[in-house]
Amino acid sequence: MIYLNGEFMPIEQARIPVLDRGFIFGDGVYEVVPVYSRHPFRLAEHLRRLQDSLNSIKLVNPHDDPTWMRLIQHLVELNEPEDQSLYIQITRGPAKRDHAFPKQITPTVFLMSNPLTTPPQQQVSEGVPAITAVDNRWLRCDIKAIALLPNVLLRQLAVDAGCAETILIRENEFMTEGAASNIFVVKKGILLAPPKDNLMLPGITYDVVLELAAANNIPHEVRRIAASEVFVADELLLTSSTKEVLAITRLDGKPVGTGKPGAMFARLHKLYQDFKLNVMRTS
Numbered sequence: 001m002i003y004l005n006g007e008f009m010p011i012e013q014a015r016i017p018v019l020d021r022g023f024i025f026g027d028g029v030y031e032v033v034p035v036y037s038r039h040p041f042r043l044a045e046h047l048r049r050l051q052d053s054l055n056s057i058k059l060v061n062p063h064d065d066p067t068w069m070r071l072i073q074h075l076v077e078l079n080e081p082e083d084q085s086l087y088i089q090i091t092r093g094p095a096k097r098d099h100a101f102p103k104q105i106t107p108t109v110f111l112m113s114n115p116l117t118t119p120p121q122q123q124v125s126e127g128v129p130a131i132t133a134v135d136n137r138w139l140r141c142d143i144k145a146i147a148l149l150p151n152v153l154l155r156q157l158a159v160d161a162g163c164a165e166t167i168l169i170r171e172n173e174f175m176t177e178g179a180a181s182n183i184f185v186v187k188k189g190i191l192l193a194p195p196k197d198n199l200m201l202p203g204i205t206y207d208v209v210l211e212l213a214a215a216n217n218i219p220h221e222v223r224r225i226a227a228s229e230v231f232v233a234d235e236l237l238l239t240s241s242t243k244e245v246l247a248i249t250r251l252d253g254k255p256v257g258t259g260k261p262g263a264m265f266a267r268l269h270k271l272y273q274d275f276k277l278n279v280m281r282t283s
């Protein structure tokens with residue numbers, strides 16, 4: 001079951017007008033919320049980021065947080081799996097095609113649930129390969145915009161190379177994030193994270209990992225990470241709501257560090273899993 005503009009229905013029955021600005025311009029924003037044992041994880045934080053994205057594209061939030069929470073909880077109940085990946089999309093709605101905002105808008109609100117597929121055990125224990133590519137996206141990567149063509153093309157580069165992710169390098173100088181994930185670098189026991197600025201998506205999982213590092217006395221620094229540091233990293237970690245925390249063990253065909261998931265990965269992966277279970281138990 002999905003939710004579209006006030007109604008819950010099977011996805012086969014969902015229809016939107018072809019002039020929806022989401023379809024014509026990619027004029028909209030989205031969120032992906034992982035749901036564990038029917039509990040949305042970090043929902044307040046996802047809704048806050050959704051609000052930030054809406055503010056950035058000057059679209060009024062169609063619902064307040066309690067309404068979002070009710071809609072989301074109901075959709076979770078209507079779907080079978082205990083663990084779900086909940087997708088929220090809001091567009092500026094249908095209008096005669098013109099770049100400028102229409103005077104009157106009716107936003108399109110769409111929610112769907114898919115089974116949550118977290119990485120298979122083999123990827124967790126062995127890590128995944130990645131490639132690097134030039135970050136050729138725009139300068140508002142902090143907005144979770146549905147217009148994802150650059151990310152789509154960059155992610156496909158990884159798939160074509162038999163890899164799991166593309167790590168993005170801006171201006172030949174510094175690392176921003178992955179095509180669909182945030183990236184951490186580990187060097188000499190220190191966890192390095194790029195700063196949350198306009199060049200990366202402020203990941204919810206990224207925040208959790210940094211909170212866990214701070215709470216567990218894991219040395220960490222948030223600062224710009226030079227491309228050269230990525231290539232000599234002891235470990236590389238990838239984070240996202242659906243991939244959680246994964247080790248990148250090969251980069252551009254060469255081993256990262258020992259070529260096996262390292263001590264920092266093992267520690268943060270365990271902390272993340274424990275944290276998740278704890279949150280679920282107490283929510």
Ligand SMILES: Cc1ncc(COP(=O)(O)O)c(C=O)c1O
Pocket residue numbers: 032151177178179180181182200201202203204205206239240241242
């Ligand atoms: C470009 C990009 N960066 C980072 C992330 C990770 O964000 P989160 O941890 O909130 O899923 C995503 C998630 O899909 C993404 O698409």
